[in-house]
Amino acid sequence: MNNDFQIDHEERAAGGRYVLTVDGQESELTYSRADDRMLITHTYVPPALRGGDLGLALVRRAVEDARAKQLKIVPICPYVKLQIARRPQWQDVLAR
Helix, strand or coil: CCCCCCEEEEEECCEEEEEEEECCEEEEEEEEEECCEEEEEEEECCHHHCCCCHHHHHHHHHHHHHHHCCCEEEECCHHHHHHHHCCHHHHHHECC
């Protein structure tokens, strides 16, 4: 997987989103914040860009940021839930 994607982070008090733009098309992961939790609500990759690990890159960035900020992730989005479940190294950020 290419780890060199440029992912922008737009943060607001109540949440935010990660955005990855390829060929003028935006992929995004959105979340809301509640105390020390990051509730990941949605991940979207345009159909023409699917299969290129863009969604996984967005999840990886959210996991890295959650870890750095000592937040726990609540994966509401089924894609995020699946990706975190597949990776034992990400279990430390999963809210229990």
